[in-house]
Amino acid sequence: MSLNETLTNDLKTAMKAGKKDELTIIRMLKTNLMNEKIKFGHDLNDDEAAAVVNREIKQHLDSIEQFKAGAREDLVEQQEKEMKILKKYAPKQMEPEEVAKIVKETVKQLGATGKSDFGKVMGAVMGKIKGKADGNVVKKAVNDELK
Incomplete structure (x- = not known):
């Protein structure tokens, strides 16, 4: 099953369960994947889709660092919650x-x-x-x- 299909199924599940955080992240990922698809002009392969997810995780890590430096623990917690959701869709990292x-x-x-x-x-x-x-x-x- 492709990442996009997985996201679509998880989106439906999150909607039924009323999980707003998951809905937000899944919608963001789907949007970013669609933007990347438009940019490249073809359906994304697994490596290209994984690169989109990894880029989002990296952006969240950077945001966490910035929020910690600014003593914004409330935003750090939110970013960490979102990152947990994102990591479900990231490829397994090598040891x-x-x-x-x-x-x-x-x-x-x-x-x-x-x-x-x-x-x-x-x-x-x-x-x-x-x-x-x-x-x-x-x-x-x-x-x-x-x-």
């Missing part, structure tokens, strides 16, 4: 150990030797694991490997 393994393989393939090869390794790794791991996890793994 740091899996990322480290891919980084090691990529470093060998590219023949990378030091920090000067950081950008080359990051680009190659992010291309392989697109949307399946957070960029910060990849960055840490690459830094650890290219000491």
